[in-house]
Amino acid sequence: MTSAQPTGTKYETIWFDPVYLPEVSSSTFDASYWREKQALIGSSVGRGTTYFFKEHQHEFVLRHYLRGGLVGKILNDQYLFTGIANTRAWQEKALLSHIRKLGLPAPTPAAARVTKHWGYYRADLITVKIPNAQDVHHHLLKHTLSNEVWTSIGKTIAQFHQHQIYHHDLNIHNIMLDKDNKVWLIDFDKCTVKPGDHWKQDNLDRLHRSLQKESAMNVKYFFEEHAWNYIIEGYKASNSKIFTSLN
Incomplete structure (x- = not known):
């Protein structure tokens, strides 16, 4: 209305x-x-x-x-x-x-x-409001995430990319986990439906940089580089065609 x-x-x-x-x-x-x-x-x-x-x-x-x-x-x-x-x-x-x-x-x-x-x-x-959800950044300030959750993050991003949804600010603050560990993306200001695959690697790189930045800024931050491999594995498993085109 x-x-x-x-x-x-x-x-x-x-x-x-x-x-x-x-x-x-x-x-x-x-x-x-x-x-x-x-x-x-x-x-x-x-x-x-x-x-x-x-x-x-x-x-x-x-x-x-x-x-x-x-x-x-x-x-x-x-x-x-x-x-x-x-x-x-x-x-x-x-x-x-x-x-x-x-x-x-x-x-x-x-x-x-x-x-x-x-x-x-x-x-x-x-x-x-997404019920009983918190951004992944705040989770990482308190505890580690399972390999399954990291994989789910990669799968979720791939699903958005499959539908050509470009997230302008894909960082760890804009990824949420609810009480069932379901992954959500938030804050779609300046985002759009974007053709092609050329932007998708940059989108993933932006998220990787945000994890590295927060890890460097916080004395206790439960992110290790090997976790990034699970994100990529989840992304690849959800859409191997896109992943192949990016590499």
């Missing part, structure tokens, strides 16, 4: 899935609203603050889009508006909907908002 309405000098467009959030307004995308309702259940600090709230028996993740790098220090959360379909929120929620239809393990989009002001926009996205 999509609604659009002018609000003073701004123009707000909201999309939502009534299965998860039957009623949505501007307040839905405001963390203070959920705090006042005592529905805020947590937060996570990264580039910005990601909030977690509970409503209608579901838990959700609320994220406000922020720029990174030097540009982010100037514009922070403002993006040039060239059409609603080109906004970060609309592109991510559309890709997530596509991914879910493919049956791949990724968050389900629940609501998105774009607020246009003059020629710029700000955006927010709400997804359904």
